[in-house]
Amino acid sequence: MAYLIDSDILIDISRETPQAIEYVDSLPSEWMISQVTAMELIVGARDKRELADLDVFLAAQLITPLSERIGTRAYELLKCYSKSHGLHVFDSLIAATAIEEGLTLVTRNKKHFHMIDGLSVEFPGY
Numbered sequence: 704m705a706y707l708i709d710s711d712i713l714i715d716i717s718r719e720t721p722q723a724i725e726y727v728d729s730l731p732s733e734w735m736i737s738q739v740t741a742m743e744l745i746v747g748a749r750d751k752r753e754l755a756d757l758d759v760f761l762a763a764q765l766i767t768p769l770s771e772r773i774g775t776r777a778y779e780l781l782k783c784y785s786k787s788h789g790l791h792v793f794d795s796l797i798a799a800t801a802i803e804e805g806l807t808l809v810t811r812n813k814k815h816f817h818m819i820d821g822l823s824v825e826f827p828g829y
Contacts, residue, residue, distance in 0.1 A: 704823065706734040707767065707801045709810035710743045712827065717760075722829030727809075734809070735765035737800040739793050767806075773799045780819060788818050798822050 708727065713736070715723035727734065741761050748754040776799035777792070784790035790798075794815040801808040807823040810816055816824050 704805065704807050705732050706730050706825075707797070707804070707806040707808045708734050708736055708740070709797060709808060709812060710740045710747075711811045712809055713740065713744060714747070715811075715829075720829070723827070726827045726829060730809075733765065735767050735806070736761070737797045738766055738768050739796045739800070741766050743793060767800055767804055769796065769800070770803070772803045775799075776803050784818060788815070790815055790819075 712723055716727060744757055748757050777795040780795040780798055781790060798816060798819050802821050807825055808816060809825050811826060813826055816822060
C-alpha cells in the first residue's frame with residue numbers, strides 16, 4: 704500500500720530532522736502528497752524565496768488531486784467527527800484522500816486522525 708504524507712512530516716523533512724528523513728526513506732512503497740497538503744505548505748511559506756523553493760519541491764512530487772468522491776467523504780467525516788473530536792476541514796480532506804485512494808496516512812497529528820473509522824494511519828515514533 705502506498706503512503707500519503709501529511710504536512711507535519713514534510714515540515715520536519717524541510718527542517719532536516721534526521722528521524723523524519725529516515726522514516727520516510729524507509730517506507731516500503733511509494734508516497735505522495737494530498738493537494739490539500741501542498742496548499743497548506745504554500746500558505747506556510749515565509750517569503751517568496753521559500754515559496755519558490757517549495758514550488759520546485761512540489762513539482763517533483765506525486766500530488767493526489769481532490770475529486771468529488773474525496774469531497775463527499777470529507778463531508779461525511781466532518782459530520783461524524785467535527786463536533787466530537789474537533790476535526791477540521793483540511794484534515795477531513797486529507798483523511799478522505801487517504802481513504803478514497805487506498806493510501807496509508809503518515810502523520811504525527813494523532814488528535815485529528817486516530818478516531819477515523821476506515822482510515823489506515825501510521826504515527827511515526829520519532
